[in-house]
Structure formats: C-alpha cells, structure tokens
Amino acid sequence: MIGALSEFGKLGVVCIGATPERADSFYRRTIEVLDREGRFNDASPPRVTIRS
Numbered sequence: 727m728i729g730a731l732s733e734f735g736k737l738g739v740v741c742i743g744a745t746p747e748r749a750d751s752f753y754r755r756t757i758e759v760l761d762r763e764g765r766f767n768d769a770s771p772p773r774v775t776i777r778s
Contacts, residue, residue: 728756 727740739756743749 729738730736737760739753741749741752741756743752
C-alpha cells in the first residue's frame with residue numbers, strides 16, 4: 727500500500743508478506759522502483775531514503 731500527501735511532499739509505504747523477510751523484499755523492491763522512476767536523468771542521486 728502506498729499513500730501520499732503531495733502537498734507536503736510525503737510518501738508512505740506498507741509492505742506485508744508471508745514472512746518478515748518477504749515483506750522486507752517487497753519494501754526494498756518498491757524503493758528501487760521509486761528511485762528509478764523518480765530520477766530526472768542518470769546523474770540524479772536516489773530520491774528515497776530507506777529507513778528500517
């Protein structure tokens with residue numbers, strides 16, 4: 727589940743899996759996709775910080 731408050735520049739993600747490891751895998755994949763899609767060009771740094 728992804729939620730956003732665009733007027734505040736906030737994004738939240740909740741990932742649920744059969745195991746904690748599977749949920750973490752979903753979360754990390756989500757971050758990879760958000761980073762890739764959020765770049766303006768290949769020189770841009772990642773725009774998402776992983777917090778555990």
